[in-house]
Amino acid sequence: MTSKPDNMDRGLTPEDRALLGPRIADELEANVAWLAGRLDRPATPPGLSARLAQAVRGELAARRRRHRILPWSGAAAAALLLVSAMLWYSLTGVDRDDQVARITPPGLPTSTELASARPTAADADLLVENYETTVNRDVVSLVAMNRGVELLGRELDPRNDVPGGEPWAALVDSYDH
Amino acid sequence: MKEKETAADSSELLASLVDGCKSGDQQAYERLIGLYSPRLYGYLLRLVGRPDDAEELLQEVFLRLVRSIGSYRHDGQLTAYLFRIATNVVRDRHRRKKVRPHQVAESEAAEDDAGLALGDQVAGDEPAPDASLGLRERADALNQALGRLPEEQRQVILLRHFSELPFGEIAQLMDCPVGTVLARAHRGLKRLRELLGDDIET
Numbered sequence: 001m002t003s004k005p006d007n008m009d010r011g012l013t014p015e016d017r018a019l020l021g022p023r024i025a026d027e028l029e030a031n032v033a034w035l036a037g038r039l040d041r042p043a044t045p046p047g048l049s050a051r052l053a054q055a056v057r058g059e060l061a062a063r064r065r066r067h068r069i070l071p072w073s074g075a076a077a078a079a080l081l082l083v084s085a086m087l088w089y090s091l092t093g094v095d096r097d098d099q100v101a102r103i104t105p106p107g108l109p110t111s112t113e114l115a116s117a118r119p120t121a122a123d124a125d126l127l128v129e130n131y132e133t134t135v136n137r138d139v140v141s142l143v144a145m146n147r148g149v150e151l152l153g154r155e156l157d158p159r160n161d162v163p164g165g166e167p168w169a170a171l172v173d174s175y176d177h
Numbered sequence: 178m179k180e181k182e183t184a185a186d187s188s189e190l191l192a193s194l195v196d197g198c199k200s201g202d203q204q205a206y207e208r209l210i211g212l213y214s215p216r217l218y219g220y221l222l223r224l225v226g227r228p229d230d231a232e233e234l235l236q237e238v239f240l241r242l243v244r245s246i247g248s249y250r251h252d253g254q255l256t257a258y259l260f261r262i263a264t265n266v267v268r269d270r271h272r273r274k275k276v277r278p279h280q281v282a283e284s285e286a287a288e289d290d291a292g293l294a295l296g297d298q299v300a301g302d303e304p305a306p307d308a309s310l311g312l313r314e315r316a317d318a319l320n321q322a323l324g325r326l327p328e329e330q331r332q333v334i335l336l337r338h339f340s341e342l343p344f345g346e347i348a349q350l351m352d353c354p355v356g357t358v359l360a361r362a363h364r365g366l367k368r369l370r371e372l373l374g375d376d377i378e379t
Contacts (some may be wrong), residue, residue: 012341012344013344013345015345015355016343016344016345016355016359018307019355019356019359020359020363024363027367028359028363028366029362031362031363031366031367031370032337032362032366034366034370034375035334035338035366036338036368038315038319039223039319039338040316041215041216041219042218042219042222042223044215045232048214048218048232048235049207049210049211049214051232051236052210052214052235052236052239053203053206053207053210055236055239055240056203056206056207056210056240056243057203058237059240059243060201060203060242060243063201063243063244064201090225093210096251107274113256124237
């Protein structure tokens with residue numbers, strides 16, 4: 001069984017007619033109507049809707065599965081990245097120092113400088129000052145943690161210790177002597 | 178008045194179906210399939226020529242709808258949205274096959290000559306051979322003529338016929354000026370009538 005689209009007598013809009021001009025517009029309208037009278041909508045194959053619904057159901061189920069798995073895979077990827085980074089840092093100390101030295105902001109003592117000579121109070125002040133002003137706090141923290149803390153012989157976690165707080169004060173004090 | 182109410186009802190129905198689809202409601206998708214698959218199937222079949230290809234492409238249309246419905250903002254343009262997806266699906270198919278679309282159409286039209294594709298589908302459910310012979314021949318001739326039109330003209334004509342959208346919306350979904358769409362429709366239909374030897378008859 002076939003059926004015809006039901007709007008083919010709607011014709012052209014005034015804007016369409018203005019674009020085409022009256023003669024062409026009339027011709028096009030007549031031709032559209034002519035085709036509407038000839039070109040039927042083909043019958044759909046038996047069971048088409050059911051097959052389409054099944055495909056959609058499968059896609060929806062796959063999407064639900066993906067949504068369930070995605071947060072866990074994201075967390076797993078983040079954990080893997082973190083472990084890899086930690087391993088990299090622990091296995092490539094020399095490279096890390098070089099990198100820190102390379103990206104240390106200008107004027108700040110590099111890790112090499114801190115290692116080769118006892119830092120002065122000015123160095124420590126500079127560290128603290130830079131920590132508070134530079135955008136590259138991780139670098140400053142890393143220099144302080146790896147060299148300053150070793151000199152102090154105590155743990156200092158730059159993620160937890162606030163500049164100006166007790167560990168930093170101890171660090172600064174230690175440079176004075 | 179009644180017409181306006183029907184349009185409003187239809188608009189509300191579509192809006193609620195879109196909301197349902199966005200929340201992953203299978204029933205809402207099934208309603209959309211029921212509403213749109215006949216027109217989309219007709220459009221795809223006339224474009225690609227083979228019923229099995231048309232069905233495969235129609236399935237791809239609804240799968241793409243599932244994947245993209247989250248970013249679709251319903252503004253009463255669902256018909257245009259679905260036909261745009263269908264047009265893109267056909268375009269992607271032509272790209273994959275790396276042939277120019279109207280070459281496909283012409284080769285498929287040639288197969289029609291051997292009675293393999295379009296004509297069978299068009300009149301597949303017609304009961305009486307004697308009564309339907311004339312209709313079937315006419316449908317075959319029309320399909321073959323459509324297959325000989327340049328792809329752009331054929332697409333505009335079929336979009337207009339099956340989507341039931343005004344030319345302005347067809348221009349939007351095809352990303353081209355409305356003047357271009359009107360010109361393609363005019364040239365295509367004129368050529369179609371010439372091919373069928375029907376250019377004088379009204």
